[in-house]
Amino acid sequence: MPCAAPSPTDARYQLEAHIGRLSQPLMGLSMTVSLEVYYRVTDLRDGTVVFEENIDTEHTASAGAAFAAVTRIRMATEGAARKNIAQFLEAVSAAGLE
DSSP: OSSSOSSSSGGGGEEEEEEEEEEOSSSOSSEEEEEEEEEEEEEETTTEEEEEEEEEEEEEEEEEGGGSSSHHHHHHHHHHHHHHHHHHHHHHHHHOOO
């Protein structure tokens, strides 16, 4: 079953996601990145906010993950983002939207 509306005008919900905080280390062997994202889902039929939450996640890329520090920071940032999106999907699924 497709999850996208046939066109933007047929969509039932609007999702907004804003990065509130992204904390990345300047140096270190293990790089831990923290990410906070504010999510809001609005029912476009009547403008009601049906889901609203800040989600905090973090991910660590260890020294063995990559030699270059910049690569470990990128890996940690991507990991924190993946975890954040996964937590959002779990939370919005639990909200029971139609």
